[in-house]
Amino acid sequence: MTSAPIIDQLLKLNNQDIVSFHVPGHKNGRIYNKISYKNFQDIVYSLDTTEIPGTDNLHNAKDIIRQSQDKASKIFKSEETFFLVNGSTAGIYSMIMASTCPGDKILIDRNCHQSVINASILGDLVPTYVYPNMDEEQGIAMGILPEDIEKQLIEHSDIKAVVLTYPTYHGIACDLKKIREIVHKYDKILLIDEAHGAHFGLSEYLPPSALSCGADGVVQSTHKTLPSFTQSSMLHVQGDRIDREKLKFMLRIHQSSSPSYLLLSSLDFAVMVYETEGKYLMKDLLENINNFREMVYKLDKVSIMSKDIIGINGVHAIDPTRLWFGLKGITGYRLEQRLRDEFNIQMELSNNYGVLAVTSIANDTQDFYRLLSALDIISKEETNKGFYDLQSFIYKIPEQVFTPRQALYKNKKRVLLKESSGYTSGESIIPYPPGIPLIVPGEKINDEVIEYVTAIIKSGKEILGLKDASYQWIEILA
Ligand SMILES: Cc1ncc(COP(=O)(O)O)c(C=O)c1O
Structure with a gap:
């Protein structure tokens, strides 16, 4: 008992x-x-x-x-x-x-x-x-x-x-x-x-x-x-x-x-x-997900992350309960918005390429049918063939001049973000989602970072870490 x-x-x-x-x-x-x-x-x-x-x-x-x-x-x-x-x-x-x-x-x-x-x-x-x-x-x-x-x-x-x-x-x-x-x-x-x-x-x-x-x-x-x-x-x-x-x-x-x-x-x-019920509920969820995946493969414009990536790029296993997919002809941002506005389906996050569904043992079969049918409708309406222009993610670690704590306690001044290249940042720049810092306090800002952030801002996504809500200014170490 x-x-x-x-x-x-x-x-x-x-x-x-x-x-x-x-x-x-x-x-x-x-x-x-x-x-x-x-x-x-x-x-x-x-x-x-x-x-x-x-x-x-x-x-x-x-x-x-x-x-x-x-x-x-x-x-x-x-x-x-x-x-x-x-x-x-x-x-x-x-x-x-x-x-x-x-x-x-x-x-x-x-x-x-x-x-x-x-x-x-x-x-x-x-x-x-x-x-x-x-x-x-x-x-x-x-x-x-x-x-x-x-x-x-x-x-x-x-x-x-x-x-x-x-x-x-x-x-x-x-x-x-x-x-x-x-x-x-x-x-x-x-x-x-x-x-x-x-x-x-x-x-x-x-x-x-x-x-x-x-x-x-x-x-x-x-x-x-x-x-x-x-x-x-x-x-x-x-x-x-x-x-x-x-x-x-x-x-x-x-x-x-x-x-x-x-x-x-x-x-x-x-x-x-x-x-108690966890394993049974998970078994049901995985069955629903397998069915969903099989049907989604039939929608030729949808591309969904699968086990195929195992063994490449350091991927050892994937969690099948996360559904990450893109739809040709529409950015992930817009797909997320359409799913919410027109179909009352709330996704977890999106980027230019795709959207992420976080599923759990509380989801039921009906949820997956609704998502599938929405994707079917959207894919028929969106006529572009390719994926949208993609902004490459930056993954070069900027030079660390000070530790984040040292940077926190240094004097700072504001400069325009677009003119901040070469300065040591006093703030974080964290595009959200997914919440991965591009810059942390104490690191040197470079042109690549500025270019990427500008594109993110244009796409209407949120940036965490910057005090200036308009994302025009950034604090640098004085
Ligand atoms: C990878 C990761 N770690 C930690 C956290 C922080 O979790 P919490 O919001 O429960 O404090 C989050 C939150 O989104 C996360 O995504």
């Missing part, structure tokens, strides 16, 4: 009709009796509590939170698991800072999430980068080669930890087992941002999980691919390379002292689903 201990206990406490002289301010949801909105209160408020007798304490878990974390640890096959209520971001900060000391060097993949760069600012670290292979035509990152990691470890023997994204946003998995062997051979710590791979243990048809490949620390955005609320994630550890006490301290620094029980309950729920 399985159970969800956090949910069980919160519901029990709710039934006790406790008069609250305690936070939260809505007082067990009574505010919703005065201001009623679609019965929202019936499902949510009863779980929103804080640390009172019976609800345990995330920062010193001994009771229901401990039980749920232990259960997660067992099913995800870690040695210890920590629930995160400040997103994977907080887990990434914590695991990196628990594994390093100020001044240490870390090796990062350049297509990392901004939280990894920010961890180097918080932890006063010196980042050095390894670039994944790129698919120039599609403008997306592919795999990282084990030999590229080894080259960096030989060149920079003072690297303390290696931090990699596995899988990428588009579901591409490098040969992590081999990389782990190399990283441990050189006695370094392997930390994995598995934000997009929390579901990997649910089927043998998915890439192996980072834990099963032997990573020392792994952060998963449970909220992205498993049924938990936004901002709820998990941090898993194994082995003795990461100091667990230091890690717990870092988690206390980076996480709220008022962790949300809505988020904790949703993690508890996700763990329960993973353990």
Whole structure:
């Protein structure tokens, strides 16, 4: 008999009709009796509590939170698991800072999430980068080669930890087992941002999980691919390379002292689903996806990423639950917009080439039929034959003049972005999506970067990191 201990206990406490002289301010949801909105209160408020007798304490878990974390640890096959209520971001900060000391060097993949760069600012670290292979035509990152990691470890023997994204946003998995062997051979710590791979243990048809490949620390955005609320994630550890006490301290620094029980309950729920129905639901999802793929191949204008890329460009496996496709005659940006505006289908992201669908065990057969039928209609209407002009992605790492932290504390001045070539940047330039930094603070801006950013701005996409909302100005080091 399985159970969800956090949910069980919160519901029990709710039934006790406790008069609250305690936070939260809505007082067990009574505010919703005065201001009623679609019965929202019936499902949510009863779980929103804080640390009172019976609800345990995330920062010193001994009771229901401990039980749920232990259960997660067992099913995800870690040695210890920590629930995160400040997103994977907080887990990434914590695991990196628990594994390093100020001044240490870390090796990062350049297509990392901004939280990894920010961890180097918080932890006063010196980042050095390894670039994944790129698919120039599609403008997306592919795999990282084990030999590229080894080259960096030989060149920079003072690297303390290696931090990699596995899988990428588009579901591409490098040969992590081999990389782990190399990283441990050189006695370094392997930390994995598995934000997009929390579901990997649910089927043998998915890439192996980072834990099963032997990573020392792994952060998963449970909220992205498993049924938990936004901002709820998990941090898993194994082995003795990461100091667990230091890690717990870092988690206390980076996480709220008022962790949300809505988020904790949703993690508890996700763990329960993973353990019980998860594998069956994943089997259904993969069947739906296989059917979808077969039918999509018949639409001759649609080109969808498939297993064919395995073995090339550092790609060791792909996550079949990510659907990345382009349609001839229409940019990915426009395809995403048409799907949303005309068919009420919300995709995850797009670029000039294509659009990405992030599917999960919560999708059903009908969803795939709707997408297929929309693609059929759009492909018949769009008459251009080729893919749109593609802006090549830049993957040369700009020269690092200062570390991101040194750059943060230097005096800055503004110059026009288009005239900034040759200056050292005081800001990040991160086209979003996919959120891969082109420039991080402390790096020298060059003509190629300016040209690429100008094209991105023209396409109407968002750029993160620049303070100037019109994207005309950039801060440089004075
Ligand atoms: C690869 C990757 N890592 C980390 C994060 C941060 O996750 P969270 O939003 O849960 O803090 C994201 C978010 O999109 C991501 O895509």
